Amino acid sequence: MDKAALRIRRVTFSWRAVFVMYALVLTTATHWPRLDLGPSGPNDKLIHLFAFGLMPLLLWRSRWIARLGLVFLISLLWATLDEYSQSIEMLHRWATWQDLLANVLGITTMSLWIWAMRPVGGVGNRMRLALHNYIIEEIFSQWRAWAVLAGVFVACAVPLIALWPMLTPTGITGPFYLALIIWIFTTFLIWSGIRRAYYQSVLKHRDCFSCSESCADLFYDDFGRSRCANCGCDVHLAYWLESASPRLAVFLRLAIIPVVTSIVMLIAGFMLIAATALAYDKLISLGYGSPALPRLVRIIGTEKALMQAVDLAGLFMVFALATRHYRTKLARFYDQPYRCRKCGHDLRGTPTSAGAGRCGECGQHFARSPELAGAGYIEQ
Ligand SMILES: [Zn+2]
Ligand SMILES: [Zn+2]
Numbered sequence: 001m002d003k004a005a006l007r008i009r010r011v012t013f014s015w016r017a018v019f020v021m022y023a024l025v026l027t028t029a030t031h032w033p034r035l036d037l038g039p040s041g042p043n044d045k046l047i048h049l050f051a052f053g054l055m056p057l058l059l060w061r062s063r064w065i066a067r068l069g070l071v072f073l074i075s076l077l078w079a080t081l082d083e084y085s086q087s088i089e090m091l092h093r094w095a096t097w098q099d100l101l102a103n104v105l106g107i108t109t110m111s112l113w114i115w116a117m118r119p120v121g122g123v124g125n126r127m128r129l130a131l132h133n134y135i136i137e138e139i140f141s142q143w144r145a146w147a148v149l150a151g152v153f154v155a156c157a158v159p160l161i162a163l164w165p166m167l168t169p170t171g172i173t174g175p176f177y178l179a180l181i182i183w184i185f186t187t188f189l190i191w192s193g194i195r196r197a198y199y200q201s202v203l204k205h206r207d208c209f210s211c212s213e214s215c216a217d218l219f220y221d222d223f224g225r226s227r228c229a230n231c232g233c234d235v236h237l238a239y240w241l242e243s244a245s246p247r248l249a250v251f252l253r254l255a256i257i258p259v260v261t262s263i264v265m266l267i268a269g270f271m272l273i274a275a276t277a278l279a280y281d282k283l284i285s286l287g288y289g290s291p292a293l294p295r296l297v298r299i300i301g302t303e304k305a306l307m308q309a310v311d312l313a314g315l316f317m318v319f320a321l322a323t324r325h326y327r328t329k330l331a332r333f334y335d336q337p338y339r340c341r342k343c344g345h346d347l348r349g350t351p352t353s354a355g356a357g358r359c360g361e362c363g364q365h366f367a368r369s370p371e372l373a374g375a376g377y378i379e380q
Contacts, residue, residue, distance in 0.1 A: 121331025224355025
């Protein structure tokens with residue numbers, strides 16, 4: 001087995017193991033005989049949303065299936081079979097359309113997010129993203145990272161569990177949301193800390209993204225090109241450039257349209273809900289038992305918990321679209337081959353040594369653009 005394949009096996013192993021464990025736990029939980037959270041229990045539709053939302057993420061990162069569309073379809077099929085099989089009589093559970101809809105919403109939302117976070121843009125931006133992807137893969141190839149993140153995740157979930165009774169269809173209130181925000185924020189902080197440590201080390205050792213060996217001592221030509229001594233793949237200095245956030249003015253210019261678009265989408269969504277409510281009133285006046293009453297209206301009438309899941313999923317889907325939109329615009333910024341990533345200064349006249357230099361305006365490190373060398377370096 002070649003060195004690149006060995007690395008793939010190493011970085012996917014933990015995801016595969018977690019996926020298999022998760023699938024077993026989820027299937028056991030959904031088929032546990034006579035499990036019933038009760039009418040006053042927590043909103044089980046939100047639990048369905050999150051539980052099945054994790055499926056496509058774990059399956060995607062396991063790299064068993066290379067196409068995102070297929071990951072989406074398999075997850076849908078899984079969720080359908082899982083729900084359908086609950087109608088087996090001896091389990092004393094029942095399959096419901098509402099549960100299935102919540103599962104589908106979770107899977108769709110997560111698949112949309114995976115799509116939104118996929119590499120976009122040209123060579124320059126994809127090299128930048130390859131560094132981020134490499135760091136994530138390396139971090140999650142270690143059980144220590146899983147343990148730390150899981151520990152923080154569980155520790156911060158304690159207030160949430162204390163507030164668990166609030167997670168009812170009618171009772172989600174301020175403290176619950178506050179605990180949720182603190183939970184996400186703390187996990188994010190710890191994650192950023194772990195990530196920063198890896199990031200510094202990868203830049204210093206110039207890890208090869210195919211085999212993880214150091215490329216720090218290689219000879220680089222005038223275009224910043226070289227070849228990994230261990231696995232033989234093409235490498236470029238642009239892989240290990242420290243990230244430069246664009247200046248505030250540039251950031252605002254890039255972010256404004258995605259932000260406005262998502263606000264418009266949210267307002268349109270609320271108006272649609274308002275219009276649906278009016279139509280719903282009209283429909284419900286037909287009488288509840290009337291055969292003219294669509295099944296969906298009947299579901300809405302009895303399922304406030306489901307509607308909460310629909311709202312939440314809708315919100316996250318809009319955010320995913322806005323994120324993708326912003327990332328595409330940002331890619332265009334990073335793909336300008338002659339421009340400094342930080343200040344936008346034209347770098348064509350700036351001297352370089354072995355393909356690397358510093359911006360004369362702001363001091364930011366840069367590498368000769370791989371486009372100038374005319375080589376297709378990136379395969380990710
Ligand atoms: Zn290599
Ligand atoms: Zn600059």
